[in-house]
Amino acid sequence: MNTRKLGALCVAAVLTLPWLGGWLTGMADGLTAGPTVAVAGIGILGASFLLTWGAETAEKDVPRAFAIAVLAVLAVAPEYAVDALYAWQAGVQAGTPAGIEAGNLAVANMTGANRILIGIGWAGIALFTVYRAGASRDTAVKDRRGFLKNAVSLDRDISLEISFLLAATVWAFLVPLGAGIDVFDMAVLVGLYVLYIGVVLRGEPEEDVEHVGVPAMLGRIPNPFRALTVIALFLFSGLIIFTAVEPFAHSLELLGEDIGVPSFFMIQWIAPLASESPELIVVVVLVRKARSTAGFNALISSKLNQWTLLIGTLVIVHSIALGEYGALAFDAKQAAEIWITAAQSLFAIALVINFEIDVREALVLLVLFLSQVVLEFLALREVVHLPVTEIELLHLFTATYVVLALGLFATRRGELVQLVRDTRRIIRSAVHGNPEEHPFTDD
Numbered sequence: 001m002n003t004r005k006l007g008a009l010c011v012a013a014v015l016t017l018p019w020l021g022g023w024l025t026g027m028a029d030g031l032t033a034g035p036t037v038a039v040a041g042i043g044i045l046g047a048s049f050l051l052t053w054g055a056e057t058a059e060k061d062v063p064r065a066f067a068i069a070v071l072a073v074l075a076v077a078p079e080y081a082v083d084a085l086y087a088w089q090a091g092v093q094a095g096t097p098a099g100i101e102a103g104n105l106a107v108a109n110m111t112g113a114n115r116i117l118i119g120i121g122w123a124g125i126a127l128f129t130v131y132r133a134g135a136s137r138d139t140a141v142k143d144r145r146g147f148l149k150n151a152v153s154l155d156r157d158i159s160l161e162i163s164f165l166l167a168a169t170v171w172a173f174l175v176p177l178g179a180g181i182d183v184f185d186m187a188v189l190v191g192l193y194v195l196y197i198g199v200v201l202r203g204e205p206e207e208d209v210e211h212v213g214v215p216a217m218l219g220r221i222p223n224p225f226r227a228l229t230v231i232a233l234f235l236f237s238g239l240i241i242f243t244a245v246e247p248f249a250h251s252l253e254l255l256g257e258d259i260g261v262p263s264f265f266m267i268q269w270i271a272p273l274a275s276e277s278p279e280l281i282v283v284v285v286l287v288r289k290a291r292s293t294a295g296f297n298a299l300i301s302s303k304l305n306q307w308t309l310l311i312g313t314l315v316i317v318h319s320i321a322l323g324e325y326g327a328l329a330f331d332a333k334q335a336a337e338i339w340i341t342a343a344q345s346l347f348a349i350a351l352v353i354n355f356e357i358d359v360r361e362a363l364v365l366l367v368l369f370l371s372q373v374v375l376e377f378l379a380l381r382e383v384v385h386l387p388v389t390e391i392e393l394l395h396l397f398t399a400t401y402v403v404l405a406l407g408l409f410a411t412r413r414g415e416l417v418q419l420v421r422d423t424r425r426i427i428r429s430a431v432h433g434n435p436e437e438h439p440f441t442d443d
Helices: 003-025 033-058 064-075 077-092 097-131 156-172 183-203 213-219 225-259 263-288 292-312 314-322 332-352 359-380 390-411 413-431
Strands: 151-153 356-358
Touching (some): 033 225, 033 263, 077 263, 077 314, 097 263, 097 314, 156 332, 263 359, 292 332
16 A cells, blocks of 8 residues: 555544544634634545545446436535535525625635636646646647747547536526526526536446546455445545534634624635645646646536536525525625626636637636735725725626637637537437547547
8 A cells, every 4th residue: 555645645634633623522612713714624624635535436336327426516515515504594594684694605605616716726737737847748738839838738528518617607697687596597507417417427438437646545445445435434524524614614704803804705715725625636636647638627527516516506405494495695796706707717618618728828817816806805904995896896807707708719719619519419429329439520
């Protein structure tokens, strides 16, 4: 058994122990906001690693349909825990200021997690892929002449994911026009994901999944011990996340009040970091092993999961807590957050529609993301005084993303047409039960 991989597993488990010990002994209840955020956040971080590794290892033993459909849900479980917490509170406290605030925080966390995944995940991994040591050995890295023209090529096999992500993004622009996240949003977004899963299951042949790192080590454990190990990882990580998420989120709110930062900013940008970090680190490991294509596939699939399942099912949690059907309402600020999140997604899709992303494009994606967050933070702290309101600032960035995206779609209309053709070919092949070995070759 590889000592480095075993060490990584042990480190992740150790990260959960301070919270587990504090929760079991009751000492966690006596912690102030800052220590609670640190201990619970680190515990969630460690549990997220364990959950991710357990889910990847399980792919060796479960039916492929289960692996794709159910393990995809597990992939967004840490992010979903915070969202579900606030959606539940919005239902329980419906009609009160606290309930309205909870609904806003649910949307804030959802939009923050999605924007971090693209703004830091897609952009940062692209830059790391090109400039890491040993990039010349990675066939996905394209050495181009010109200033910052080196690029990372993507796998055309993700055409289906990009197309469904584009459809979900277009619908997301309509979400703020209603009374909140409602049953129609759930039907469309979850329906898109179910349709995507159906096409994948019918349209792709069975293939072995090659893992790296800890999942590769755990995959060599013989059954039934491997299955027991996976179950133990699921139960343990689930316990940590379930018990830590509420104190973590509420302590973030209190910590924000102590330092003069609104709670929605803390929930939107700090809370997702604990749950998103393991996924980004796993992708970094793939890139370091010259498997950047697999890394980007994982990031794009994760964005599709979050942009459909994470949003679409919040109304279910809210309605259960409410005791009847009810849309998850939010205010004008969070409507603007949804629009800028959809606009960023649209721009990111336009960047990769030609199945590559170069250094300049990645830098634009990263700078746009960071500049909006930093400007908003500085304005909240009254370090700078902007000539526009917070909502107007979000609208300006939304317009910037949309204009850039439309410009790219116009100049890359050939690639857009080809994406539609590829997706139609995949779906047609799946419907007729005749998966194509090379679906992207011309007829």
